[in-house]
Amino acid sequence: MPSDDFKTYLGQKVSLIDGHLDAHLPSDLTSPSKIHEAMRYSVFAGGKRLRPILALAAAEACGGSEEAALFPACATELLHTYSLVHDDLPAMDDDDLRRGRPTSHVVFGEALAILAGDALQAEAFHFIAQTPPATSFTVADYLKEFAVCAGSLKLIGGQVLDLEGEGEDTLLSHDELIAIHERKTAALLTTSIRLGAMTADATAGQLDALTTFGYNLGLAFQVIDDVLDVTADTATLGKTAGKDEAVNKSTYPAILGLEESRQEAKRLTDLSLAALEPFGEKAAHLSQIAHYLLDREY
Structure with missing residues (x-):
């Protein structure tokens, strides 16, 4: 269980991020109001804000400020939310429930x-464009980092591989499953972390270490997500439980088994934590987040 101090930390960051999103997204009274109502419906549906919190914690690990990292942090949440809205569509995963709504x-x-x-997605790029330049990184650097993550080489490409893997008579291999999730879950988590670090003028060595941290953390997160789809209920998850198995989707438990999947999540988390060693206590919150995600129940 996370400590009370860490729960307080998470609560404070969620409030900060929600306040920034609320202040800079068009209100639901802005014409055309229906589209802005729909955008806000999904953004403020009660997500964990994991990706923006990781961006803020990465900036902290590199000696930067929350203020400088807020726009890219929130941009990653907008990109994530857009991907969920589209993933849930009938033409994609055809889900009727997300975040309990x-x-x-x-x-x-x-x-x-x-x-x-x-x-x-467009608003996410608008947020990135408002990020203050750092000494070593320009707004163009932020935009390039973000665009690669959002495009066909990462997020979109991962979804294409995911769709191509559906309806197969046999399960995907472990390597094929990794190829999907390193482009989807791991890529966006890593980009969130890298953007936060870039606003703090991270060195090349720091970015390399945080990239390793984010990659392994992202894969561990997906493994646990797949495990929870099997072991948790719909009310706890806030989305339809058991759907992966019902549609014969290739997941970590389906390929590795439940216990082996838990062991794989622990192995990946250990790799992510090892990458933080050069940062010492400055990465305390990143380390706490990694432990929290491994032990989460939803």
Whole structure:
């Protein structure tokens, strides 16, 4: 269980991030109001804010400020939310529940959900463009980092591989599964961390270490996500439990088994923690987040 101090830390960061998102996204009264209502419906549906918190913690580990990292931190949450809105569509995963609420297309219709996702992705780039330049990194550097993550080599490419792996008679191999999730879950977590570090003028060595941390943490996060789909219930998860198995989707438990999957998550988490050693106590919050994600129940 996370300590009370760490729970307080997470709560403070969620409040900070939510306040920044609320202040800089168009209000639901701004015309055309329906699209802004749909955007805000998904953004403020109660997510963990993991990716922006990681960005802030990475800036801290490199001696930077929260203020400088807030825009890119929130941009990663907008990009993540857009990807969830589109992943939930009938043409993709066809999910009716997300974060304990009906998904965007259930509430607003499929057409508006597509447009809301599109608008959130555009808004994410708007946030990145407002990031203050650092001494070693320009706004163009932030935009390039973010665009590569959002495009066909990472996030979109991972979703394509995910779709291509559905409906197969046999499960994907472990390497094929990794190829999907290193482009999806791991890529966005790593980019969140790297952007936060870049606002703090991270050195090349620091970025390399944090990239290793983010990659392994992202894969560990996905392993636990797959385990929870099997072991937790819908009310706890806030999304439909057991759906992966019902549609014969290739997951870590399906390929490795439950206990082996838990061991794999622990191995990956240990690798992520080892990458933080050069930062010492400055990476205390990153380390706490890694432990928290390994032990989470939703």
